[in-house]
Amino acid sequence: MFASVxxxxxxxxxxxxxxxxxxxxxxxxxxxxxxxxxxxxxxxxQLFVNGFRIDxxxxxxxxxxxxxxxxWLIATKFKSIWFNCLKIWFFIAxxxxxxxELATPAFIMExxxxxxxxFIEYLAYPDEVxxxxxxxxxxxxxxxxxxxxxxxxxxxxxxxxxxPAGTGxxxxxxxxxxxxxxxxxxxxxxxxxxxxxxxxxxxxxxFSTDPLINSLTLNSTYSLAYALNQFGDEKNAAKLYGKMxxxxxxxxxxxxxxxPQSSFANSQYPTLAKRSPSYQxxxxxxxxxxxxxxxxxxxxxxxxxxxxxxxxKLSAQGWAFNRLYATGTRSVRGIEAVITGFTPTPSxxxxxxxxxxxxxxTIASLLKRNGYQTQFIYGGESHFDNMKSFFLGNGFTxxxxxxxxxxxxxxxxxxxxxxxxxxxxxxxxAKLHKSNKPFFSFVFTSSNHDPFEIPEGxxxxxxxxxxxxxxxxxxxxxxxxxxxxxxxxxxxxxxxxKTQPYWxxxxxxxxxxxxxxxxxxxxxxxxxxxxxxxxxxxxxGPKSDERIVSQIDLAPTLLSLMGVxxxxxxxxxxxxxxxxxxxAMMQYxxxxxxxxxxxxxxxxxxxxALNFEYDVNKNRLTPKAENVYLSEVALAHVLxxxxxxKNGWYSALYN
Numbered sequence: 001m002f003a004s005v006x007x008x009x010x011x012x013x014x015x016x017x018x019x020x021x022x023x024x025x026x027x028x029x030x031x032x033x034x035x036x037x038x039x040x041x042x043x044x045x046q047l048f049v050n051g052f053r054i055d056x057x058x059x060x061x062x063x064x065x066x067x068x069x070x071x072w073l074i075a076t077k078f079k080s081i082w083f084n085c086l087k088i089w090f091f092i093a094x095x096x097x098x099x100x101e102l103a104t105p106a107f108i109m110e111x112x113x114x115x116x117x118x119f120i121e122y123l124a125y126p127d128e129v130x131x132x133x134x135x136x137x138x139x140x141x142x143x144x145x146x147x148x149x150x151x152x153x154x155x156x157x158x159x160x161x162x163x164p165a166g167t168g169x170x171x172x173x174x175x176x177x178x179x180x181x182x183x184x185x186x187x188x189x190x191x192x193x194x195x196x197x198x199x200x201x202x203x204x205x206x207f208s209t210d211p212l213i214n215s216l217t218l219n220s221t222y223s224l225a226y227a228l229n230q231f232g233d234e235k236n237a238a239k240l241y242g243k244m245x246x247x248x249x250x251x252x253x254x255x256x257x258x259x260p261q262s263s264f265a266n267s268q269y270p271t272l273a274k275r276s277p278s279y280q281x282x283x284x285x286x287x288x289x290x291x292x293x294x295x296x297x298x299x300x301x302x303x304x305x306x307x308x309x310x311x312x313k314l315s316a317q318g319w320a321f322n323r324l325y326a327t328g329t330r331s332v333r334g335i336e337a338v339i340t341g342f343t344p345t346p347s348x349x350x351x352x353x354x355x356x357x358x359x360x361x362t363i364a365s366l367l368k369r370n371g372y373q374t375q376f377i378y379g380g381e382s383h384f385d386n387m388k389s390f391f392l393g394n395g396f397t398x399x400x401x402x403x404x405x406x407x408x409x410x411x412x413x414x415x416x417x418x419x420x421x422x423x424x425x426x427x428x429x430a431k432l433h434k435s436n437k438p439f440f441s442f443v444f445t446s447s448n449h450d451p452f453e454i455p456e457g458x459x460x461x462x463x464x465x466x467x468x469x470x471x472x473x474x475x476x477x478x479x480x481x482x483x484x485x486x487x488x489x490x491x492x493x494x495x496x497x498k499t500q501p502y503w504x505x506x507x508x509x510x511x512x513x514x515x516x517x518x519x520x521x522x523x524x525x526x527x528x529x530x531x532x533x534x535x536x537x538x539x540x541g542p543k544s545d546e547r548i549v550s551q552i553d554l555a556p557t558l559l560s561l562m563g564v565x566x567x568x569x570x571x572x573x574x575x576x577x578x579x580x581x582x583x584a585m586m587q588y589x590x591x592x593x594x595x596x597x598x599x600x601x602x603x604x605x606x607x608x609a610l611n612f613e614y615d616v617n618k619n620r621l622t623p624k625a626e627n628v629y630l631s632e633v634a635l636a637h638v639l640x641x642x643x644x645x646k647n648g649w650y651s652a653l654y655n
Contacts, residue, residue, distance in 0.1 A: 043213070278560045286506065293449060296532055301322075310490055345642055355648075375439065376444070381402055414449050417454065448516075
């Protein structure tokens with residue numbers, strides 16, 4: 001009987017063993033590639049032990065459905081048909097696992113961990129992503145798909161050899177029952193990964209303070225499946241970080257706005273507060289220029305390499321924020337922070353969430369209610385990342401994108417070049433000014449985006465030493481050229497804008513959406529959230545601000561400088577207020593950092609808060625004893641976004 005049961009189980013045993021060997025081998029390869037990130041040999045051992053548990057869980061889920069059918073169908077006249085179906089199932093599963101593992105190194109180089117929900121989100125934009133991959137990652141595509149083609153032939157042939165070995169099995173009811181329960185129990189235990197109350201999840205196997213090492217503990221198929229499953233939990237951060245009463249959350253987040261408590265007088269919208277502007281006079285216009293992927297590491301006035309002379313010059317002319325931190329690592333997160341003032345959450349940015357597509361608070365909706373014309377200008381397709389839908393539903397009345405740009409001189413994978421974009425912006429701003437109504441225009445650049453396509457002969461690339469050439473590599477040098485070009489186009493536009501009638505009464509904000517990439521061995525790489533930001537025509541003259549500033553502080557500050565008295569639910573601080581204090585918040589995948597005066601609390605899913613001292617000069621996080629209050633403030637802020645979204649507290653329909 002044992003031999004008969006084994007014969008029934010044999011296809012699943014062989015398939016599972018092959019997957020375990022393959023996933024262990026790829027994890028070993030990735031670990032050797034990143035071996036410098038491991039402090040001790042015990043960390044490597046723990047990586048493989050925990051990784052083995054995740055791989056078993058993956059196998060449990062991959063094999064669950066066919067395993068429930070196999071013991072019964074093998075005993076029927078449909079046995080041969082079933083083995084063909086099983087062969088197809090195993091083939092698809094094997095190819096999927098192989099594809100995601102092959103895609104992993106390139107994803108790690110760009111984002112610092114295995115494929116996650118970002119990988120899934122990009123699948124919604126096949127046209128833009130295909131152009132980016134073909135124009136910037138053609139070699140990677142060739143290697144991946146060539147390997148898939150060769151491997152698929154081998155896998156199909158191998159499956160055809162070992163699966164038919166079971167077709168001759170004489171199976172009776174007893175053997176089917178024993179086989180069924182054996183498969184059911186084993187795969188259930190594998191899938192759950194534990195006999196505890198909750199099934200295995202990434203938090204149970206993460207053991208390092210290095211997010212990449214934790215990511216390597218997973219396999220990429222599991223990582224993506226877990227990310228896909230998490231989409232259903234994005235409205236409830238409490239499932240990740242822990243609970244706190246609504247009253248305490250509201251109390252703490254209100255407190256950190258530095259507004260008097262008397263400002264909060266609406267029970268329906270707990271953070272809705274009256275904000276009085278610092279500037280008293282005719283309300284000014286506003287132009288926000290969001291620069292794609294521009295971290296402080298590329299700005300010499302912020303301690304970076306010298307490839308942005310125009311931004312350096314503008315920073316010396318305006319109100320420059322020397323320690324401004326992005327809230328996330330994607331453009332939609334930067335848009336969320338700058339346009340809505342919404343705090344970052346572990347879910348998708350509100351630009352993409354269902355309940356925020358209409359009547360969600362933005363500065364555009366506020367300014368529209370105050371008689372402003374509101375406009376979004378983008379060189380690419382505005383539907384990307386759901387921007388067009390979000391903007392039109394939340395206060396923007398005019399969208400200008402690629403199809404509206406007059407005679408673009410250079411078109412790249414992501415649309416018209418920054419020069420073409422700014423030429424069109426100048427035209428649009430002149431039109432808005434002639435209407436004699438105040439206006440708000442939001443301009444979003446794209447030239448500094450992979451694959452970094454820029455016009456030839458416009459800028460002179462920096463001459464690097466041999467040591468620098470080796471250190472940066474070809475991809476980074478392409479990025480440097482794109483940044484140089486983006487900086488050049490920005491400077492050219494501002495110089496022209498200064499000669500135009502609309503310049504006089506317009507506040508300009510130039511700010512990055514996020515850094516080029518966020519990688520490192522810290523749970524949250526603080527330095528890779530450091531971005532440039534400068535306000536021109538602030539009315540205060542040149543100013544170098546050394547306070548820690550968050551992207552969510554920019555919107556309240558701009559409204560104050562514009563002279564717009566308002567009621568808003570934003571948690572950002574008005575930086576014209578001398579009582580505002582330095583603090584920033586950052587979302588890095590599922591880790592959340594809250595920083596106050598170089599003290600940082602980091603929250604991870606299902607783990608206690610960790611506290612660090614951040615040395616900005618050495619870019620180092622040093623562990624320190626827990627600051628209970630700061631941990632509580634951090635938890636309140638990471639929970640507030642989910643709570644506000646769920647309860648409609650961030651509505652633009654307040655009275």
